[in-house]
Amino acid sequence: MSDHPHAARFTVPHPEWAAHATIYEVNVRNFTPEGTFRAFEAHLPRLQQMGIGIVWLMPVHPIGEVGRKGSLGSPYAVRDYFGVNPEFGTLDDLRQLVQTAHALGMKVILDWVANHTSRDNDLITEHPDWYQHDADGQLVPPVPDWTDVVALDYGNRAMRRYMTDALAYWLREADIDGYRCDVAGLVPTDFWDEARPVLDAMKPVFMLAEWDELYPSGGLSWEEFNSDTKLLEKAFNMTFGLRLHYLLDRVAEGHAPLADIDIYLAAEREKYPPSVYLMHFTSNHDVNSWDGTEYERLGPLALPFAVLTALMPGMPMLYSGQESGLNRRLAFFDHDPIDWNNYPLQDFYTRLFQLKKTHPALRNGDPTSRFQRLPGPPEVYAFARSKGGAAVLCAVNVAAEARALPTVTGQWRDLISDETMDLPAGREISVPAQGWRVLVAEAPAAGQPSERVGG
CATH class of the missing domain: 2.60.40.1180 (Golgi alpha-mannosidase II)
Structure with a gap:
C-alpha cells in the first residue's frame, strides 16, 4: 500500500492487462488507402509484435454534415452515438476488428466525445433542453472556433442517462474494453464518477481522459492553475501527460533545461500516488495536425525523446505513422493516407515497447518499482x-x-x-x-x- 498522503482517494481499479501496456492511437481514416476497419485490421499482428497492448480508435461514429470542416469533417463532430461511420465500414466490421485484437492479446478502446455533438445530431430537435444555449437562445460551441459542434448540458439528468446508456452500448455490442474520452475535464467529473461503475459492472474497463490535472494547456503556470477536477480518483485510469509534452517541446526549442523534468516529476508525485497512470508521447492526432510532427517540433531530439517517454514512469503512446518516420502533418478533415515506407522505425519502437512489456521494473503504476x-x-x-x-x-x-x-x-x-x-x-x-x-x-x-x- 502506498504511503502517499492522498492515496486513499484514488480508488480506480486498473485491469491487470494494463500493467505493462503501451497504447497505440489509430487514425482509421488515414491509416490505409481504403480508410476502413477491415484494412486497418490487417495491421493488428504487426502492432502486436511491436508490443502494443491497447489499441485506441479515433471516433467511429457518423460525422455531422452541417458546418462540416473539410471534405469529410471532424471525427469529433458526432452525429449519432449509436451508429458507425459508413466511411469506415459496418458494425460487424468493427466487431471483427475487436475480436481479432482480442485473439492477439490486445485490448481496444473507442474515442468518446461526451462534451458536444455535431450541429445536425437528432438530439438537437428531439431534446433541445439537453444542450447549452446563450442569452439569445442559440446553441453554443464549447470553444469559439469549434464551429461544427455544440455543447451538451450536463445539468440535465435525462441527457446523462442517455450518455451512460450509449457508453454501455458499445461494450455490449462490440465488446470494446474502454474509452478515451475527449476533453474529459470539460464534462463534470461527477458524470464520469457515476458512469464508471456502470461500465465496470459489465466488464473491467480502461478509461483514458484527454486532460491533465497538473497542467491542461501550454498557457498556464502551476501557480495560475488550480484544478477542481478529480478525474483520476474514481473515474479514469489515466490522463494525458500534457505538461511533460509541452516541457519536452520547450527543451528542444532551447527554452527550458533538461533538469526541469525533475521539477515536473516532483510535482506529479506530490499530487498523485505512484499507482496513478499518466500517458506520455511525442505525437498524437492533435499535435501532428496542428502543432507539427515530432520532427518539426523536436528536430534531432525526436527519437531521444521517444526513448524518454517510453521508459520513464507512465504509459507510452504511439500515434499512427510514427513507426514509418512520418514527417508531415496529416490532413485532419480529409482522407490523407500514411505512406508507411517499409516501417523504418518499426524495430526501434519494437525494442522499446517489448522491453516495456516484459521488464519487471517498468510495470505501470507499481509503487514498489x-x-x-x-x-x-x-x-x-x-x-x-x-x-x-x-x-x-x-x-x-x-x-x-x-x-x-x-x-x-x-x-x-x-x-x-x-x-x-x-x-x-x-x-x-x-x-x-x-x-x-x-x-x-x-x-x-x-x-x-x-x-x-x-x-
Missing part, C-alpha cells in the same frame, strides 16, 4: 528504474557532442546493439550526440548483489 535519477552532465537526462535487482538505465543526451555518464556498474545489455557489458565500478559510458543509451539488467542470480547503479 524504484526510480533513481542518475548524476551526469547537464545535457544528459539519465535515470534507472529497478525492482528486485532487475533494472533499466536510460540516458538521453541533447548536446551536439557525445557526453559521458558516470556511476554505472554491473552487467548490462545494450538494448539497441544487444552487446553485453560487464562494467566495473566507476566505469563511464558514452551517450551519443543528440542520442540515447538504454542498458538492461535482469534480476541477479541468488546470492549475487542486487544494486545495479551507484550514485
